[in-house]
Amino acid sequence: MSPPILQRHTMVDDAQGIFTGTLFVSLALILLGQAGLLTGGTAGAAFLLHYATGVSFGKLFFLLNLPFYWFSWKYMGREFTIKTFLAIALLSALTEWTPQVFKVAAMHPAYAAVLGGLLLGSGCLFLARHRASLGGATIVTLYLQQYKGFRAGQVQLVIDCTVVVLALFVIPAERVAYSVLAAVLMGVFLWINHKPGRYAVT
Template identity: 35%
Template sequence: MPAPHPLPKNPPKHTLLEDIQGLTIGLITTAIGLSFIAQLGFLTGQTAGLALVISYMTHMSFSWVFWLINIPFYILAYVRMGKEFTIKSALSVTALSILMAYIPPLMTFQTLNPFFGTIAFGVLTGFGLLGVFRHKSSLGGLGVLALIAQDHFGIRAGLVQIAFDAILFAVAFFLFDAHVVIYSLFGALILNGVIAFNHRRDIYIAN
């Protein structure tokens, strides 16, 4: 059996065109996944989850809430992750906010099984976020903190997000019906599982 190829010391970098197409596909996939739970009235974790909670309780647009609450995290991203990561993250957050203003109205369902919708959300959003991460970007907020923990402390990004989500869902139990929180927690576990098992920089070597 042949020996595995060693990882190169200087991994290849994505071109600008590769970044554009990778981020575009990742963000569209993420927006479609989020549209499933928005249709169901469910929640998710991380900054998007916080934005959904605020949106449901205040009837403000998710797009505006999500964009606004990410602003403070750009400072942290710039200090710890660098200029390129911060600019890409700000552009990604803005792009997702715009997509979430237009895609959900295009995805209305007469019947949407909550179990299926939750699974579709977790899988689609998980793979969308992988695409965003692999092109040196994030969707801001807690995703920035998770990536910092992974890069500087060796803790998997998905595991860090699960810890944040546990706190958010514990609070959600006091604000929403139990079945909403349970389904939402199920979707968040799928999403974070996809990231935890697949976001491996020792295997995926491009930057």
């Protein structure tokens, strides 16, 4: 029997995948933010600055990613960079706008960590399947893996640990612990579900 013919995602496929993934991530970040938690990577840095300065997460997240677009264009390619820019811009807008129509009156931080971590993992999986990311830290980890031989998971772990250590100076240790739980759940979800070669469609 002949092997199946691979089909690339269409623009409509990419549009719905990037929108859905970004929507999931925005909900996760809103839940984490309302519970006073954070996550790793560039989003975690934006959370730290948000808690320290009061400037909105969406604005900070968009600004923090600006230096990485040239790097992404040069090393990761035009398609990846354009999709990543669109995902970041959409996520920044959603995190600014969604709290006006979606609020949770009371939520235990453990629940926010579990639901937020799984939503983050789901959203990032959607984006990865459509060759997009949420910027900064992800671009660096993918570059180091592709061109320097470092494993992306290890680099991401170093970045996330750095964010967690800095968080201890900004938010209570209990909240940092719940944030670590969210990050672990996200990582386990991606480890189980994001395996090369599992899906034929590219």
